Amino acid sequence: MSSKNLIINGSSSTNGGDFDKVSIRGEGTIYGDVKADVVNIYGQGTFRDNVSIKKMKVMGQTDIYGGINADLLKVYGQLDISKMSKVKHLKVRGEVKFFNHLYGERIDNKGSLKVNGNVTCDQFLSKGECKIDGLLSAEEINVKLLFSTSRITEIGGGTVSVNRHNFPYGINFRSKRAHLVTTVVEADDIYLEYTTAKVVRGNNIKIGPGCDIELIEYRDSIHVSPASTVHSEINTNVKKIDLPPKAN
Amino acid sequence: METELISKKDLLDLKGISYGQLYRWKRKNLIPEDWFIRKSTFTGQETFFPKEKILQRIDKIQEMKEDLSLDDLAEVFSPTVGDVEFSTESLVGNGIISEMAFNFFMDVRNFNKLFEFEDVIQVYLIDQLLNSGEINREEARMVLDLLNGKEEIFRTKPTEIVIVRKFGVSSSLLVSNQENVLFDNGTKIIKKVSIGTVAEELKSKLMGVK
Numbered sequence: 192m193s194s195k196n197l198i199i200n201g202s203s204s205t206n207g208g209d210f211d212k213v214s215i216r217g218e219g220t221i222y223g224d225v226k227a228d229v230v231n232i233y234g235q236g237t238f239r240d241n242v243s244i245k246k247m248k249v250m251g252q253t254d255i256y257g258g259i260n261a262d263l264l265k266v267y268g269q270l271d272i273s274k275m276s277k278v279k280h281l282k283v284r285g286e287v288k289f290f291n292h293l294y295g296e297r298i299d300n301k302g303s304l305k306v307n308g309n310v311t312c313d314q315f316l317s318k319g320e321c322k323i324d325g326l327l328s329a330e331e332i333n334v335k336l337l338f339s340t341s342r343i344t345e346i347g348g349g350t351v352s353v354n355r356h357n358f359p360y361g362i363n364f365r366s367k368r369a370h371l372v373t374t375v376v377e378a379d380d381i382y383l384e385y386t387t388a389k390v391v392r393g394n395n396i397k398i399g400p401g402c403d404i405e406l407i408e409y410r411d412s413i414h415v416s417p418a419s420t421v422h423s424e425i426n427t428n429v430k431k432i433d434l435p436p437k438a439n
Numbered sequence: 440m441e442t443e444l445i446s447k448k449d450l451l452d453l454k455g456i457s458y459g460q461l462y463r464w465k466r467k468n469l470i471p472e473d474w475f476i477r478k479s480t481f482t483g484q485e486t487f488f489p490k491e492k493i494l495q496r497i498d499k500i501q502e503m504k505e506d507l508s509l510d511d512l513a514e515v516f517s518p519t520v521g522d523v524e525f526s527t528e529s530l531v532g533n534g535i536i537s538e539m540a541f542n543f544f545m546d547v548r549n550f551n552k553l554f555e556f557e558d559v560i561q562v563y564l565i566d567q568l569l570n571s572g573e574i575n576r577e578e579a580r581m582v583l584d585l586l587n588g589k590e591e592i593f594r595t596k597p598t599e600i601v602i603v604r605k606f607g608v609s610s611s612l613l614v615s616n617q618e619n620v621l622f623d624n625g626t627k628i629i630k631k632v633s634i635g636t637v638a639e640e641l642k643s644k645l646m647g648v649k
Binding site for chain 2: 311329378
């Protein structure tokens with residue numbers, strides 16, 4: 192089969208379809224679903240419908256009015272996506288906004304990630320800014336706070352760790368705004384730093400400095416740094432002793 | 440219809456599972472999204488579940504996860520079973536459906552291809568209903584007519600079949616995305632089955648055979 196490439200240099204608009212490679216240098220608008228192996232965008236790209244690809248790289252600015260289904264998505268520029276998306280491996284180095292749910296396996300954010308919906312993946316790593324208006328659920332959640340305030344409505348998963356990034360060579364760029372605001376954190380093992388939360392529930396909970404938490408419910412162990420405020424703590428294991436008769 | 444609810448915390452305590460496990464199962468779609476019911480309590484937001492359904496589901500997951508991987512389990516609980524085709528011998532021979540129900544189905548539908556999962560569900564359902572004695576052959580025929588060509592609906596949405604009788608006349612309904620279906624006083628609901636539950640039951644039987 193001959194290879195089918197869609198290359199836009201300059202400014203143009205065209206219809207979607209099945210391609211090997213799509214590349215936009217300049218400004219391009221594509222109407223209709225696009226299926227491709229590789230998509231590279233260096234200028235400004237607009238996809239009016241769904242995009243299904245193996246590898247996508249955004250260096251410029253791109254809007255996708257449909258959803259995206261990708262194996263690998265790297266964003267160095269700016270990308271907006273309107274509908275529900277599945278991205279196996281998402282690498283954010285610029286800014287990405289999802290206006291709907293996001294499903295993935297590995298999400299690696301070193302720029303700014305904004306999601307209006309739930310984020311579901313295996314591994315979630317963030318070192319930068321993230322704003323999730325919904326539930327973030329992952330086996331491993333690792334949030335490193337750099338400069339700005341991150342907001343995640345709800346966090347749930349296996350292990351959750353939130354801490355401020357340590358800059359090398361003793362340089363201290365840290366901002367006081369490097370903070371995480373959330374309502375509920377539920378996981379087996381939890382470590383939190385500089386976090387404001389209403390409820391934190393889990394088996395083993397460790398609270399580092401700078402936290403303000405209204406309620407902690409823990410099962411096995413708890414450790415709270417003196418530089419944090421925790422309004423109340425409940426050990427759910429204690430309650431468990433008088434629970435069984437009720438259950439029978 | 441008021442269903443009894445159980446809070447997430449009580450559920451975890453009762454079943455001895457952890458938050459991590461619960462979220463993992465949710466991610467794998469072993470627990471449907473719409474079972475998570477949010478309510479505000481004095482400690483802020485809490486999540487509740489329909490008690491009976493979630494307890495049953497968790498028992499099943501705990502029981503089956505010994506032999507099956509989570510992905511296999513997701514298959515069992517999802518409303519579809521991929522593109523598997525079944526031969527008559529494998530279904531009747533293994534006692535999944537009775538020969539009578541099978542013949543009845545063939546009689547009504549003039550069927551002569553391999554069975555897909557959607558077809559098997561229908562035969563299985565008819566088999567169960569006829570076997571329980573709650574409906575007669577005429578009504579079974581009616582249900583099959585009702586389901587004919589509606590595979591797309593019950594494959595993608597949570598769907599229930601309702602069989603009613605009024606004044607000796609029976610009628611059947613296919614209700615998807617149900618909120619509430621109300622009938623007048625003279626109408627008697629004979630049977631209400633959710634296709635999802637039937638599919639789940641059938642799937643665990645089929646998995647057992649494989």
